[in-house]
Amino acid sequence: MTNDKSMLPIGTVLNGRYIIRGHLSSGGFGKTYLAVCRPQNTKVAIKEFFMTSANFRDADGVSVSTNRNYTQQFCEQIVKFRKEYERLRLISNVHVVNVYDCFEENGTAYYVMDFVEGTNLEEYLKKRNAPYTEIAVYNYLKQILDGLKAIHSKDLLHLDLKPANIMKTPNGYVKLIDLGASKDYIGGVGATMFTGVALTERYAPPEQVDGSFDKLGPWSDFYALGATLYRLLTNRVVPTYTSLYEDHTRDKHIALPMPNVSDKTKLLIVWLMNTDRTRRPQSVDDILQWLRNPPAQDQEVTIQDPEVTINVPGEEKRPQQPPTPQPRPTPRPTSQPPTPVSQNDKFSLLGCFYMIIMIVIGYIVGTIIIKALL
Structure with a gap:
């Protein structure tokens, strides 16, 4: 109250x-x-x-x-x-x-x-004074994504997603509340019909903080989703987007330290919280597809630098998927079999014989000429 x-x-x-x-x-x-x-x-x-x-x-x-x-x-x-x-x-x-x-x-x-009876996830976190388990967070994530998909399907954005706006009901469901910040969204245009822009620092993406209304979209809610997952899994204060931008490490481990969190989940959060909105998932289906095909846990994790983009002229820009682990390359043999020599490169025995005869004849003729001069 x-x-x-x-x-x-x-x-x-x-x-x-x-x-x-x-x-x-x-x-x-x-x-x-x-x-x-x-x-x-x-x-x-x-x-x-x-x-x-x-x-x-x-x-x-x-x-x-x-x-x-x-x-x-x-x-x-x-x-x-x-x-x-x-x-x-x-x-x-x-x-x-x-x-x-x-x-x-x-x-x-x-x-x-x-009125949703229950306690929000932020209050639960404070009472626990310890991070949630990944199993619990993934259970919440699936429900949150279902709710966001329903909101986005009506061309609306939530724009204030955070643990305090996710209620856990007595029957175990989670429910998104406080839609007062929600906005109409038109694809290719951005958010419209603004009755003010309410936001929560550290959960709001750069385009929302900057007031770039034309750049808001479902991806804006996904940044807040990533911040929410980070908060629940670490019990740490969510970093500012400037801290993320200034962290040039490939996995953003300086701005987003996540001890005891699996590589798979780290990849997901880094993807969701990319400071470049075009490199976040563009729809709930993008996230669901990735969750259905998570990276193998026994493979080496290689995270691409989210600040590097290669644009191919004439190719449609697609939402970047979170980088997946790549297997170690199979080392090539250090020794290679000898390269076959062409027949043209071989010396002919007959050619050698002719060369010897020419040398002998030249020697004899030279000797005769020298004696004649003397």
């Missing part, structure tokens, strides 16, 4: 049936509440659109007003907020929180989500 004083007061009734029972989180572009829905008193989570830089509460503590310098921008964003909700409500997946209601009230807009 948060102590943000700009949150709605406990007991506030929204849309005539949602009663605020608690404050869950607050960010630069929205606030999230725990509420109950009458008459069944079902627990729900409600996201309120609230721009910290533009909005403030009126004296009643409920109504939202907008700084006059941001009035037009705020009105435009309300419309986009509703459009994004229309996309979010189409997602039906057991690993993604369900969004099912949207309304305007108090000078702003709200949408309603299922």
Whole structure:
């Protein structure tokens, strides 16, 4: 629960049936509440659109007003907020929180989500104070990928994937929550309909941190996925993308130390967290395909330098797969059989005989001439 004083007061009734029972989180572009829905008193989570830089509460503590310098921008964003909700409500997946209601009230807009009972993976990690096992992480990974595929299939991006936004339910499922940062995505265009860009440092990829909206895509969520896996498997602070960029080692072991993590998993994380978005997986299917054909564990691991790219003119650029281990080359024999000599290179015996005769004749003739002169 948060102590943000700009949150709605406990007991506030929204849309005539949602009663605020608690404050869950607050960010630069929205606030999230725990509420109950009458008459069944079902627990729900409600996201309120609230721009910290533009909005403030009126004296009643409920109504939202907008700084006059941001009035037009705020009105435009309300419309986009509703459009994004229309996309979010189409997602039906057991690993993604369900969004099912949207309304305007108090000078702003709200949408309603299922409240997920359980604890997020970041809280579990802090309680454990030890890394998760690879078996557990791969179990979570498959569920997370299923959820991301459902989100991406609706041309949406999550854009705030991290352990704190992955809930573990009492029945053992994991579920992606906090879709407030999600954005429309158009292939070849990037993210659109921005209601603000919320991000979490160290989990957000370079293109998101830099505000390069046209460069955002599924690969942006995959960078955050790699950071999430790193955090869960090491219990270490995720490095900044600048640290990754400055690490010129082939396996990024300086920026991404991963003791007791298998080579296969290291390869996957380095691939996901490539600072070059074009060299990350481009779709969930890319990752699933790699997981179905992992590198053999008994082979030498060779990781290509992710900063080196060779472009072939006229060849379509394809997403780079994580480098797979290559077997050691079979050494060539140090000694080679002698190279056959051509018949033309052999001396002829007959030629040798003629040469000897010519030498003898020359010697005799020379001797005769010398004696005649004397």
